[in-house]
Amino acid sequence: MNLFGLEEKLVRSLADGVRPGAAPDASAPTQSAASPPAQAAGDRTGPAAETALALDAELFARAAWSTIAEPGDGVAGAVVERLGAVRALTAVVEAWPPERLSDSLAVGVDENGAGDPAGLLGELSLALARWRPRLSSAEVIRSLQQARRTHTTLLLPGDLLWPGGVDDLERHAPLALWWRGRPEALAALRHSIALVGARAATGYGEHVAMEAAAGLVDRGLAIVSGAAYGIDGMAHRSALASNGTTVAFLAGGVDRFYPSGHDALLTRIVEAGAVMSELPCGAAPTKWRFLQRNRLIAAASQATVVLEAGWRSGSLNTAGHAAALGRPLGAVPGPVTSPTSAGCHRLLRDYDAICVTTAAEMAELIGVGVDLELDLPGAGGAVDGAGPRERTSDQIRVFDALSVRAPRVPTELARRSGLSTAAVLGALGTLDLEGSVRERATGWVRVT
Structure with a gap:
């Protein structure tokens, strides 16, 4: 058969x-x-x-x-x-x-x-x-x-350890989740807070992240983040140092740790917590997938706190998902002269995020109903200055699928980006006009 x-x-x-x-x-x-x-x-x-x-x-x-x-x-x-x-x-x-x-x-x-x-x-x-x-x-x-080979498990909706929060994404919920680590870490997602922030974090931001993660762990809460440099990495490290539980959501396969500089950190998370992704083993992270990964961070946890973020930080994208799902949203204020806190101040001033300054105040977000409507201009845009804000999602995905050296034909770009060939051709036309791509005799390449 x-x-x-x-x-x-x-x-x-x-x-x-x-x-x-x-x-x-x-x-x-x-x-x-x-x-x-x-x-x-x-x-x-x-x-x-x-x-x-x-x-x-x-x-x-x-x-x-x-x-x-x-x-x-x-x-x-x-x-x-x-x-x-x-x-x-x-x-x-x-x-x-x-x-x-x-x-x-x-x-x-x-x-x-x-x-x-x-x-x-x-x-x-x-x-x-x-x-x-x-x-x-x-x-x-x-x-x-x-x-x-990598001891990765595939989790399906309905399994006992399936994070029920992601079902709130409805038709945009993951169809399955690949994960490595300890089962009890997945169960801990029912009592968790997401700590997110800028990759180019300052000493102030990292200090706040360290204190926040340690304090939340002491209160029996798990820490959820994205394993990126800066705030994410510090939140994970602090949770591990406090013998707490932490879960990292990746934008690529759980068998290929990204960023590579966090290989040792992610290995420790697998040993003491869990690493998850909706992408299969071998899948490469892209800008588009980072933005989609953010919705899982917001949905799997009970509240989201932005600790430090620039005006166009990808953390605002996570905040937008948390608000759209009705999750409590907190933001930590910073020096008014610091560009890396401008995004947090924006959340506080324009989008009714709750001002939190200590782990105790962050823990108070759990169980508090918050009905925020957050529609951030550019919230679906590029991460931390990684590309033009005006690009559509199709253009981002096609640009990610291109290579600087190896020309690729539209059918290959369609396979890599997950778009139709017609959509790829439309995106290539716009990218060509802005000078970001170039057509060669054997295909298209990205312009550096």
Whole structure:
């Protein structure tokens, strides 16, 4: 029997290597509530075999979707939610036309099983054009094999350790989460605060981050951040030094630590906490993925505190997600003469963030209902001065997919960026006008 064109035995083997409970140090229960007893995996006859095969197929399908769709792809989220990951993947593998896929989404929604109740028909053509160039069983297999080698586990919605906060992202929620570390660190996300800030942090900002993380850990709270240089790194280090729990969300695969200068730090986080990503092993971080990663930091924690941030800091993007989700949002004031605190002052002055100066005040954010509407100009823009603010998300993704030396054709850029070829060509045209890219005889390159 074949699954998605692959031998059933291969799919089962790959799924067994990354399922909850396969990772070392799994001292806490990680079995999905819907999962059968572990010994059922060896029973390949009767109803138990059918259940085990269905679970293997679900895990493999969600792993595949993490390679096909970019983080935060709302169309993918809606299709998987309505059809299930297995049938949704089958639709892409079998190249269903948009009309058939739309009709399938409508079944059970209205009386006739027709129409477009999900409002997706107009988006399905573009979505399928994004997904199909990235459909590669070899890439999924490599990701799963690398995950097994690095003791990485794939967490699915409904698993006991699934961070329930990310479900508030609705159709933009992750389809699966890859993680390394200790199961109890994932359970600690239910009582956590995200500490974020500028990468180019000052001594003042790092001191505040150190004191804040230590104080929150002393109060039994876990620290969530993004493992970047500056504030993020200091928050993680302080939590570890205080024998606390910390969780890092990455913008690439959990097998390739980024930034490289934090390799030792992330190794320590794996040993004492957890490292998570919605991208498969081997995936490279990009600016677009950093911005999407920020929504997970905001959603997985119960409150977000911006400790130090410039006027265009990527931390404001995280703050925007926290506010949109109705999470409590705090900001630490700094010297009025410091550009690295301008973003915090902006949050306090214009967007009703709560002024916090101590760990005790930050802890008070937990359980306090905050209804903020934060619509930051440029909140979805580039991180800490990394590129023009006026670029659209498609242009950012295409620019990230380009190389300075190796020319790449539009179809290759579509595969790397997760966009349709038509969208890539449109973005290239705009980037060419601004002088950021150049077309050569064998493809397009990024201009330094």
